[in-house]
Amino acid sequence: MNQESEWEPKILGFLCRWCSYAGADLAGTSRKKYPANIRIIKIPCSGRIDPLLIIKALRLGFDGVLVSGCHPGDCHYQTGNYRARRRIAITKKFLEYIGMEPERLQASWVSASEGGKFADVVTDITRDLKEISPNRLFTDERDGTKAAE
Amino acid sequence: MNETEQKLRNEARTLLEQGRVDCIIGYETGSLKFTTTPLITKDKDDTDRLVINPFVVNNLSVFLSDVDGKAGIVAKGCDSRSIVSLIQDQQVAREDVVIIGVPCSGVIDLDKIEKLIGKDRDELDDIAWDGDKAVVTIGGAKKEFPAKEVLMDDCLSCDMPAPKEYDILLEEVGPLVCDNELSRSRIKELEEMSPEQRWEFWENEFSRCIRCYACRQVCPACFCKRCFVEETEPQWISPLPKWQDNLIFQAVRMIHVAGRCTDCGECQRACPVNIPLRSLSKKMEEIVDELFQYKAGTDKDTPPLMAAYESEEAEDFIR
Numbered sequence: 001m002n003q004e005s006e007w008e009p010k011i012l013g014f015l016c017r018w019c020s021y022a023g024a025d026l027a028g029t030s031r032k033k034y035p036a037n038i039r040i041i042k043i044p045c046s047g048r049i050d051p052l053l054i055i056k057a058l059r060l061g062f063d064g065v066l067v068s069g070c071h072p073g074d075c076h077y078q079t080g081n082y083r084a085r086r087r088i089a090i091t092k093k094f095l096e097y098i099g100m101e102p103e104r105l106q107a108s109w110v111s112a113s114e115g116g117k118f119a120d121v122v123t124d125i126t127r128d129l130k131e132i133s134p135n136r137l138f139t140d141e142r143d144g145t146k147a148a149e
Numbered sequence: 150m151n152e153t154e155q156k157l158r159n160e161a162r163t164l165l166e167q168g169r170v171d172c173i174i175g176y177e178t179g180s181l182k183f184t185t186t187p188l189i190t191k192d193k194d195d196t197d198r199l200v201i202n203p204f205v206v207n208n209l210s211v212f213l214s215d216v217d218g219k220a221g222i223v224a225k226g227c228d229s230r231s232i233v234s235l236i237q238d239q240q241v242a243r244e245d246v247v248i249i250g251v252p253c254s255g256v257i258d259l260d261k262i263e264k265l266i267g268k269d270r271d272e273l274d275d276i277a278w279d280g281d282k283a284v285v286t287i288g289g290a291k292k293e294f295p296a297k298e299v300l301m302d303d304c305l306s307c308d309m310p311a312p313k314e315y316d317i318l319l320e321e322v323g324p325l326v327c328d329n330e331l332s333r334s335r336i337k338e339l340e341e342m343s344p345e346q347r348w349e350f351w352e353n354e355f356s357r358c359i360r361c362y363a364c365r366q367v368c369p370a371c372f373c374k375r376c377f378v379e380e381t382e383p384q385w386i387s388p389l390p391k392w393q394d395n396l397i398f399q400a401v402r403m404i405h406v407a408g409r410c411t412d413c414g415e416c417q418r419a420c421p422v423n424i425p426l427r428s429l430s431k432k433m434e435e436i437v438d439e440l441f442q443y444k445a446g447t448d449k450d451t452p453p454l455m456a457a458y459e460s461e462e463a464e465d466f467i468r
Contacts, residue, residue: 051404052377055397056385072460082458086441089463090407093436097339098400098429099348108468121468137348138393 009063009129011038011122014053016046018076019111020068026115034119035126038066045069047080051091054105059138064104064129066121071109081109100137103128153252154201156319157223160249161196164221170247171218174209175199182270183259189216199223203257203278206301208413210369213241220246225253227303229312230411230446231369237446237453238409240372250315252322254278255296255304262299266292281326296326302427303414305332314449333435335428351396357422358395364416364426365402370409370445377401403429407437408454411445 015021021042027034043049046069057065067088069081085107092105108121157175164170177188177198185205188198189212201223209222210231224232229248235241259270262285266273275286283299285292297305310325312318330337339347362378365371377385378398385401386394403410412434417426437443440463443454451457 052385052401055401059393059397072464079458082460083455085462085464085467086455086458087404089440089466090433090436091404092466093440094400094404094407094429094433096344097347097432097436098351098396099344099346101344102466106468107466124468138397140391140393 007130007134008035009037009126009134010061011064011066011125011129012057012062013038013040013066013068013122014043014046014049015040015066015110016048016069016076016081017042017044019070019074020046020108020118022112023068023110023114023118026112027118028115030115032115032119034122037126037129038122045075045077045080046084047075047077047082049084049087051087054088054091055095055138058100058104058135061135061139063135064106064125066106066108066125068108068110068118068121071111074111101132103132104135104137151201153320154199157201157249157251158196158199160317160319161199161221161223162193164247164249165191165193165196169219170221172216173199173221173223174212174216175223175249176201176205176207176209179204183257183273183276187212201251203254203276203283204259205251205253206256206418208367208369208415210235211367211415213246213369214372218245221249222246223249223251224312224315225251226309226312227253227307227411227413229314230309231413232446233314233449234409234411234446234453235369235372236449237451238372243449247317248312248315250312250318252320253310253325254281254322255300255307255310255325257283257299258301262294265294265298297328297331300326301414302332302335303412303431305329306412306431309447313447333431335425336432336435339428352392354424355395355399356392358392358399358424359422360390360395360398361421363419363421364399367415367419368402368406368410369413369415370406370411371402373405399424399426399429403433406430407433408441408443409445410434 049067054065075081088107096102106125110118161173172191175188176185179186183204187207208228210228236243273287277284281296282293306329307325311322386397410430412431414427
């Protein structure tokens, strides 16, 4: 893992149980290929996402976070994804302002029938994250590299 | 004592005497020169200690949740926004609060005065507003400074010096001398930096944070009974004094109060290690305005920002 080219980003995916998680399931059962960089947590609804969860994942060393839910209008609980959208919008802008790369926080709408789209989303995110360096923003590693300099 | 102060004392006394409120929340003279301190009282004789001057800096709405019964509260324009925001969030019932609107020409930043004059505040005799100029008296001599040079940074971007929501309004007030550009000059500096420089800037600032949580305690928008930083299962931020966790605390706090924060600047003033928190809160206010055209605490009948949505709105970042 010395060479930058061998570096594989670690991505945490928060997938809503009604759409995106089923979509990811479909990607699997349809044997779609997508990078194994994503680790998935099933959440009841994208509206469950507190920006704290996103930031905590970055603090733990994930290189990127994906929040994925139902398309607008399709939320199982009617409005959860609309609320998530507002929250993610401000979180993304705010984290960019304090100096985080915008690629690290990703969001998508993936329905239960969009296995292909889920595979595409994960492929694209992984590619984008590979272009930026590993996440050292919130991690303890940052202090280590600083001390070594 | 000036005319407004007398009016305020009379109104407060009447409110208590008539039983329209159970207590009064206002300002009294502080123990240090040119300071005021909050006065919360149920005794009508205490109302004679109420003051209004260019140093009434605290945002008193933070005390509303601490008092029992109906409260009469002294509010400048910015404080009234915080009160409205609390009403929107159903933390305070409109009928449980009597808002005494006071005119505000802006709060004077003593640090700026000290810098301009080069003397300690204890050596000054008097500071007062004269129109849009601050007049400082030192040993009989008078010096005048334009408002722009001595106002608190958050007052510089104030567009609501008079409360819009009130029960009693003591006096009409003209518009403040505003200079939004000057008020956000620090934010502009940050925006011009590269992302790495910005991150380093905040790393440096938050290395000083001692996590005293004073910023949270003075914040009227931070009304959670239990804050995520004190949760232990799961433990969101490490108890070890690490800047990363200090930054997470503040970043998440800022995101949580988005749409409630009125940029009153209390967090920055409360900070014992002078972290420029307004550069975060003001920016958040701008983000909220840009994305959702929403200004916190301006309309008590609209739902809070994060409890509402439009079916069509900013989602260009979503795949």
